[in-house]
Amino acid sequence: xxxxxxxxxxxxxxxxxxxxxxxxxxxxxxxxxxxxxxxxxxxxxxxxxxxxxxxxxxxxxxxxxxxxxxxxxxxxxxxxxxxxxxxxxxxxxxxxxxxxxxxxxxxxxxxxxxxxxxxxxxxxxxxxxxxxxxxxxxxxxxxxx
Numbered sequence: 001x002x003x004x005x006x007x008x009x010x011x012x013x014x015x016x017x018x019x020x021x022x023x024x025x026x027x028x029x030x031x032x033x034x035x036x037x038x039x040x041x042x043x044x045x046x047x048x049x050x051x052x053x054x055x056x057x058x059x060x061x062x063x064x065x066x067x068x069x070x071x072x073x074x075x076x077x078x079x080x081x082x083x084x085x086x087x088x089x090x091x092x093x094x095x096x097x098x099x100x101x102x103x104x105x106x107x108x109x110x111x112x113x114x115x116x117x118x119x120x121x122x123x124x125x126x127x128x129x130x131x132x133x134x135x136x137x138x139x140x141x142x143x144x145x
Contacts, residue, residue: 043138045137087130090118
């Protein structure tokens with residue numbers, strides 16, 4: 001009987017941790033922006049929906065997509081591994097944006113009434129700590145181009 005109780009308790013605790021991580025991203029707003037003379041891309045993700053703007057002057061309406069469950073679950077996994085408090089300290093691996101070799105990009109996360117933002121980095125070369133999440137966000141926009 002004790003063994004069964006322990007198994008049920010373990011399953012229950014495991015489920016609550018997964019739901020908590022999902023709630024973290026569900027209650028967050030993620031905004032990825034890439035900007036150069038010839039490129040503008042702003043991707044805003046709120047609760048399994050993405051809004052993609054490619055017009056800097058907002059003359060054309062942004063695209064709206066629903067993120068698949070598979071992609072959403074991947075994003076949850078990547079999101080829960082990020083230390084939001086240290087986002088400002090993440091180092092950029094390249095500096096091509098300084099000579100027009102890459103667009104300037106950044107990631108902002110609004111979570112629990114607080115905004116966390118990275119330093120600028122090269123579009124296509126995010127800091128290692130957020131690389132998987134940023135690449136997933138960018139891939140969502142590419143599927144709709």
